Amino acid sequence: MNNQMKDKISGLFSSLFTGIFIFLFFTVTPEIKAQDEDIVKDLLKTVDILNETLLDMTALTDDQENAIGEEMDKQISQDLRFTNERKFDLKSIFKKLMKYVERKSINYNYKVVQTDEVNAYAISGGYMYVNTGILDFLDDENEIAFVLAHEISHNEKKHCIKRVQYAALATSVDPSFGEIVQMAYNMYSLPFSKYDEFEADDNGVFLMQKAGYDKSGAVSFFEKLEELEKEYGIDQRDAVNDFISSHPTAKERRERILKMD
Numbered sequence: 736m737n738n739q740m741k742d743k744i745s746g747l748f749s750s751l752f753t754g755i756f757i758f759l760f761f762t763v764t765p766e767i768k769a770q771d772e773d774i775v776k777d778l779l780k781t782v783d784i785l786n787e788t789l790l791d792m793t794a795l796t797d798d799q800e801n802a803i804g805e806e807m808d809k810q811i812s813q814d815l816r817f818t819n820e821r822k823f824d825l826k827s828i829f830k831k832l833m834k835y836v837e838r839k840s841i842n843y844n845y846k847v848v849q850t851d852e853v854n855a856y857a858i859s860g861g862y863m864y865v866n867t868g869i870l871d872f873l874d875d876e877n878e879i880a881f882v883l884a885h886e887i888s889h890n891e892k893k894h895c896i897k898r899v900q901y902a903a904l905a906t907s908v909d910p911s912f913g914e915i916v917q918m919a920y921n922m923y924s925l926p927f928s929k930y931d932e933f934e935a936d937d938n939g940v941f942l943m944q945k946a947g948y949d950k951s952g953a954v955s956f957f958e959k960l961e962e963l964e965k966e967y968g969i970d971q972r973d974a975v976n977d978f979i980s981s982h983p984t985a986k987e988r989r990e991r992i993l994k995m996d
């Protein structure tokens with residue numbers, strides 16, 4: 736997209752956002768009443784749809800996304816020690832889940848990282864990292880199936896690549912491929928928003944169930960995580976932790992999943 740068009744679109748969006756925020760400021764502060772909450776939800780949804788439209792216009796192809804993932808993986812892998820899978824047959828769990836992914840041309844793959852931290856994470860292009868710490872922490876195949884399905888869902892729902900697109904849009908000049916990879920690398924350890932986490936949980940449960948796993952694995956996973964959150968303390972986690980987070984908490988996530996059909 737050329738810069739003039741980009742400027743036009745960002746101008747349009749910033750005035751729209753300003754309008755929405757002024758509206759929100761006068762209608763929902765200082766107290767949010769029950770009926771106002773629906774208005775806020777509707778507005779947030781509108782913002783979301785507009786965001787999606789903007790991102791669709793600047794979308795990267797799946798091939799480009801895979802290429803970004805491949806380059807990032809090279810950089811990330813320099814600092815990690817990989818090992819063979821243990822305890823669970825990850826290969827077969829992964830294969831079962833893969834049958835039901837929607838983004839067929841994404842290069843989904845995973846690596847097992849030798850480190851005690853209870854964590855797994857995903858980057859653009861379907862690359863996933865599963866720590867031995869999380870494998871040791873879990874007991875049930877349904878639990879690890881949920882963890883994998885959740886990480887897959889961050890790419891199914893384009894959470895990883897969206898951040899890269901936002902960063903690329905924010906630059907005044909069209910960035911080169913190398914610069915986009917660098918942006919992606921700088922951002923991969925930032926936490927996802929609460930909404931992205933909820934969406935990855937929802938899609939994760941949906942995906943695991945399609946592959947024949949039981950939702951109880953997601954519930955017991957978050958139960959265990961609730962205990963671990965108390966031990967860990969938020970400050971002790973590594974920079975990249977997709978599960979131990981102050982928002983949303985394991986409790987919130989477990990309760991949402993329990994309510995799902």
Ligand SMILES: [Zn+2]
Binds near residue numbers: 885
């Ligand atoms: Zn996540």
